[in-house]
Amino acid sequence: MSGTCVIGLQWGDEAKGKIVDLLTREFDIVVRYQGGANAGHTVVVEGQVYKLHQIPSGVLSPGVMNVIGPGVVLNPPIVLQEIDALAGRGIALTDSLRISDRLHVVFPWHIAEDRAMNANPVGGESIGTTNRGIGPCYRDKYGRSHAIRLGDLYRPDFREKIEGIVEVKQRLLAQLDSTEVLDAGRIFDEFSGHAARLEPYVADTTNYLLDAVEAGRRVLFEGAQGAMLDIDHGTFPFVTSSNSSGVGVCAGSGVPPCWIKKVVGVVKGYTTRVGGGPFPTELTDETGERIRKLGNEYGTTTGRPRRCGWFDAVAVRYAARLSGVDSLAIMMMDVLSQLSEIKLCVAYELDGRRFETFPSHTDDLRRVKPVLEVLPGWLQDVRTARRIADLPDGARRYLDRVAELIGRPVEIVSVGPGREQTLFA
Numbered sequence: 001m002s003g004t005c006v007i008g009l010q011w012g013d014e015a016k017g018k019i020v021d022l023l024t025r026e027f028d029i030v031v032r033y034q035g036g037a038n039a040g041h042t043v044v045v046e047g048q049v050y051k052l053h054q055i056p057s058g059v060l061s062p063g064v065m066n067v068i069g070p071g072v073v074l075n076p077p078i079v080l081q082e083i084d085a086l087a088g089r090g091i092a093l094t095d096s097l098r099i100s101d102r103l104h105v106v107f108p109w110h111i112a113e114d115r116a117m118n119a120n121p122v123g124g125e126s127i128g129t130t131n132r133g134i135g136p137c138y139r140d141k142y143g144r145s146h147a148i149r150l151g152d153l154y155r156p157d158f159r160e161k162i163e164g165i166v167e168v169k170q171r172l173l174a175q176l177d178s179t180e181v182l183d184a185g186r187i188f189d190e191f192s193g194h195a196a197r198l199e200p201y202v203a204d205t206t207n208y209l210l211d212a213v214e215a216g217r218r219v220l221f222e223g224a225q226g227a228m229l230d231i232d233h234g235t236f237p238f239v240t241s242s243n244s245s246g247v248g249v250c251a252g253s254g255v256p257p258c259w260i261k262k263v264v265g266v267v268k269g270y271t272t273r274v275g276g277g278p279f280p281t282e283l284t285d286e287t288g289e290r291i292r293k294l295g296n297e298y299g300t301t302t303g304r305p306r307r308c309g310w311f312d313a314v315a316v317r318y319a320a321r322l323s324g325v326d327s328l329a330i331m332m333m334d335v336l337s338q339l340s341e342i343k344l345c346v347a348y349e350l351d352g353r354r355f356e357t358f359p360s361h362t363d364d365l366r367r368v369k370p371v372l373e374v375l376p377g378w379l380q381d382v383r384t385a386r387r388i389a390d391l392p393d394g395a396r397r398y399l400d401r402v403a404e405l406i407g408r409p410v411e412i413v414s415v416g417p418g419r420e421q422t423l424f425a
């Protein structure tokens, strides 16, 4: 057994960090392979809260190697802050973190462009990005001629590249009504400093991972965001700019599909979404507000209140099939335990027709009505449960129904933020 993936099956924030942290002890290497500082993974270890943006959640387990793969877009000052913050808490990463020299670097012009585009969306609703420069950086990667990879920071023409790109980006930003002033010399100095500090971690992670899987080492792939935010298969254009479903693992890490042996799909017992875009089961009433409060549903990266709604089995079943999910991890059961009635979306209705397939166009998704099944709540504290059998009947019935709707067994249930509040089937 070599490759296991942990993939979010909703719109992100499914608490994947907790699952990765828990599974890590069975693995030698943890890999982040897409996304960037837009992600926020929270892990609680012995009451200590760690919030990670770019560094894999495996750093909290001694002896594990953590890899940031070529499919990630890296924000150097933020990753250095994370490295420093972990060092300040006694976790040194010199021997346990490797960053791909092939990955693309987020520069100040990407962040300025992201802000400008968010402020002036063409044709209506803003995507509501995290303003971390993710989309503009990926766009430059695919455009190729104005892109800088991490390995380029160590080459003699780095200054020349910065100067050429700044000239173009300054004109672009003016067209987007951005007042950002780019100073090529200052950016060169700043990023040369970052490059020097990052150098001990920079490596050819593609060959490192190929050697590792061929040698039988166990690798855990940590997805960021969720499958419904996938650039190709999600709710476009209200998505992120990478393949955040299971299909992104191989491209983003460089590890081919033959090494992927298992996929764990992570979902909350309800749904959340941050930013714009359709959300069929959204609750804009008191129940939605209650779930937000009970689940502390505020973004780890941006602090924005998350939109909350009922569990959407149509979306999750689609995401589970797309990601090749073998089993489910169901999170936040302690939040559901405080609701007297729980609803599940089992199908959609559009123009008088009922169906269970996730629509490909957001205009249709915007118009669907969720078909909701009502289950009685169990209203019992589940935070001290240590086995699935300890859960109240109502909670077990709920889990069984979710497994049936998604067509995948439930393997892990989370009843609180702590490592010990995790039940394995």
Ligand code: IMP
Residues within 6 Å of the ligand: 011, 012, 013, 038, 039, 040, 127, 128, 129, 130, 131, 132, 133, 134, 135, 224, 225, 229, 238, 239, 240, 241, 274, 275, 276
């Ligand atoms: P971007 O990834 O910053 O470009 O944002 C695109 C969309 O993805 C926005 O709706 C964001 O709110 C959402 N998004 C990006 N990263 C995350 C995440 O880690 N959790 C939840 N939503 C995210």
